[in-house]
Amino acid sequence: xxxxxxxxxxxxxxxxxxxxxxxxxxxxxxxxxxxxxxxxxxxxxxxxxxxx
Numbered sequence: 001x002x003x004x005x006x007x008x009x010x011x012x013x014x015x016x017x018x019x020x021x022x023x024x025x026x027x028x029x030x031x032x033x034x035x036x037x038x039x040x041x042x043x044x045x046x047x048x049x050x051x052x
Contacts (some may be wrong), residue, residue, distance in 0.1 A: 001047055005040035012037060 004026075011017045011025060023033040 001040070001043045004036060005043050008033070008036050008040045009044060 007026070008022060011022045012019075017025070019033050019037065020030060022028075022037070023030050026033065026036075028036070
């Protein structure tokens with residue numbers, strides 16, 4: 001999983017940040033952050049399933 005995927009998932013689930021807060025932290029638009037979060041979830045799920 002890429003560093004940006006790891007970062008966005010960490011901000012969302014470990015630090016409980018909102019998408020707006022993550023967008024500001026990562027200097028991205030709200031929509032780009034939503035897309036990144038969506039792709040990061042897919043990557044996480046795929047990696048998790050491949051390890052099982």
